[in-house]
Amino acid sequence: MSDHPLVAAYLADLDRALIGTDPREREDTLEAIRDHLREALGDAPTSDDVRGVLADLGSVDAIAAGATPSAGAATVTVVPATDSPARLDRGALVALVASVVALLLLFWSPWAGLPLALVALVVAVQRTRRGGDRSGAAWTAVVVSAATLVLGVVLSLTLFASGAGSPAPGPVDDAPTSAS
Helix, strand or coil: CCCHHHHHHHHCCCCCHCCCHHHHHHHHHHHHHHHHHHHHHHCCHHHHHHHHHHHHCCCHHHHHHHHEEECCCCCCCCHHHCEEEEECCHHHHHHHHHHHHEEEEHHCHHHHHHHHHHHHHHHHHHHHHCCCCCHHHHHHHHHHHHHHEEEHHHHHHHHHHCCCCCCCCCCCCCCCCCCC
């Protein structure tokens, strides 16, 4: 098991990552990982088995981050990538502003609001698929522009259903007209 090149490389990387930690904890951590690998891999593991077990263990940096630093070592704080601050994508911001403007235009000038909402929706969907926006602006733009389009369709159907523009029923004058 420990003679497998992937295991040897993982343990060497972990040993280097644990430099600066309490020496006793360093040895305990390495021994615990070795024991776990022996139990999980058995006598003749395949490379795929080793990769799977090592992936389950996680990165050596994550393991080392949980170790106690030694008294004389400098403390290094590891911040996972998922805790990075939200990054605002300019395209997502443009789509969000366009979708809000489209919603406001819907009541003033629907002929301008609806196409703008459609464009904002397309841009926002592209930005969400690209995955560069972590702030949620692209998803918010998708929701606002989609709601604007749905509201525009509902208002249009309501207008057509009410019969606006149709002549109003009234009394019918069926008296013959005189020809003079």
